Amino acid sequence: MDNKLNSGYRYIFGPVPSRRLGTSLGVDLLPAKTCTLDCIYCECGRTGNLTLEIKEYVPVEKVKSELTDYLSQGPRLDFVTFSGSGEPTLHKQIGDLIRFLKCEYPEYSVAVLTNGTLLFDPEVRTRVLDADVVKVSLDAGSVENFIRINRPHKDLEMSKIIDGLIGFRKIYSNQLWVEVFIVKGLNDKDIELKKIKDILKIVGPDRIHLNTLDRPGTETWVEPVEESFLTDVAGYLRNARVVHKSDVSGKLSGKDFRGFIISTVRRRPCTAEDVSRILNINENNAKKHLDKLYENGEITKTSMPRGVFYFLKREKE
Numbered sequence: 001m002d003n004k005l006n007s008g009y010r011y012i013f014g015p016v017p018s019r020r021l022g023t024s025l026g027v028d029l030l031p032a033k034t035c036t037l038d039c040i041y042c043e044c045g046r047t048g049n050l051t052l053e054i055k056e057y058v059p060v061e062k063v064k065s066e067l068t069d070y071l072s073q074g075p076r077l078d079f080v081t082f083s084g085s086g087e088p089t090l091h092k093q094i095g096d097l098i099r100f101l102k103c104e105y106p107e108y109s110v111a112v113l114t115n116g117t118l119l120f121d122p123e124v125r126t127r128v129l130d131a132d133v134v135k136v137s138l139d140a141g142s143v144e145n146f147i148r149i150n151r152p153h154k155d156l157e158m159s160k161i162i163d164g165l166i167g168f169r170k171i172y173s174n175q176l177w178v179e180v181f182i183v184k185g186l187n188d189k190d191i192e193l194k195k196i197k198d199i200l201k202i203v204g205p206d207r208i209h210l211n212t213l214d215r216p217g218t219e220t221w222v223e224p225v226e227e228s229f230l231t232d233v234a235g236y237l238r239n240a241r242v243v244h245k246s247d248v249s250g251k252l253s254g255k256d257f258r259g260f261i262i263s264t265v266r267r268r269p270c271t272a273e274d275v276s277r278i279l280n281i282n283e284n285n286a287k288k289h290l291d292k293l294y295e296n297g298e299i300t301k302t303s304m305p306r307g308v309f310y311f312l313k314r315e316k317e
């Protein structure tokens with residue numbers, strides 16, 4: 001089969017080609033936007049539901065049914081990735097879903113993209129233990145920057161989160177990756193980077209990724225650092241890799257352009273070039289589809305250094 005995703009799916013999206021995870025099918029377990037943080041750079045917009053409540057946000061049986069419907073056709077995928085409109089470990093049944101994938105579709109690797117804020121909870125740790133990759137975020141070495149950049153739920157404590165990461169590393173033997181998002185003027189100072197480096201040394205992840213603003217973030221005043229700066233920081237942190245701009249490549253087929261584009265830009269702002277790569281169509285054609293959706297008022301757009309990004313209209317913040 002080709003990798004065409006039926007636009008009627010609600011909880012699965014993509015597949016998105018990614019340098020880090022190959023061809024990755026997204027699973028979105030939260031209503032937009034539900035998270036423990038409200039990061040200033042978040043590409044999904046402001047966190048409407050800032051919460052620590054763990055529950056079944058979307059019906060797990062329906063997610064399984066969409067996964068079965070799609071995966072039983074044997075699509076060419078490398079990863080099934082829990083990510084999307086918020087923090088996936090807030091979903092109480094994420095562990096059931098990971099086990100379900102490992103039992104029924106062992107040919108696919110499973111990744112969880114989490115901000116790591118709930119890994120202090122032993123039950124949350126246990127739920128994600130069977131994932132092949134767990135990627136957590138660590139953007140601050142100091143409480144001040146944690147509050148400024150990540151704008152956490154009021155009951156989250158940075159020290160507890162870091163203890164959670166250290167504890168998780170002790171019991172998790174698969175791939176633990178940490179992503180550090182650098183914001184110009186905030187966590188790009190030597191003193192902050194030294195603190196981040198010290199924490200990373202204790203946590204001991206298998207990989208460190210460095211990222212900066214590339215898509216429209218929640219706050220328009222957030223600025224990226226230069227890629228050369230990221231390269232310097234990567235050298236300083238040792239073993240770190242820079243997430244290069246336009247982290248999409250590869251070829252997928254898809255005919256239901258409208259449904260696919262809406263489902264993709266709902267989770268992640270995209271340029272016409274991004275969409276052309278994901279859909280395996282030429283860039284002009286991608287732009288034509290995007291502009292039509294824009295003219296119909298279905299999506300909106302904004303200019304960034306890397307180009308014009310299209311995304312779903314966000315509720316007034």
Ligand code: SF4
Pocket residue numbers: 035036037038039041042043044047085086087115
């Ligand atoms: S970037 Fe991730 S952790 Fe931060 S608010 Fe967005 S979804 Fe939540």
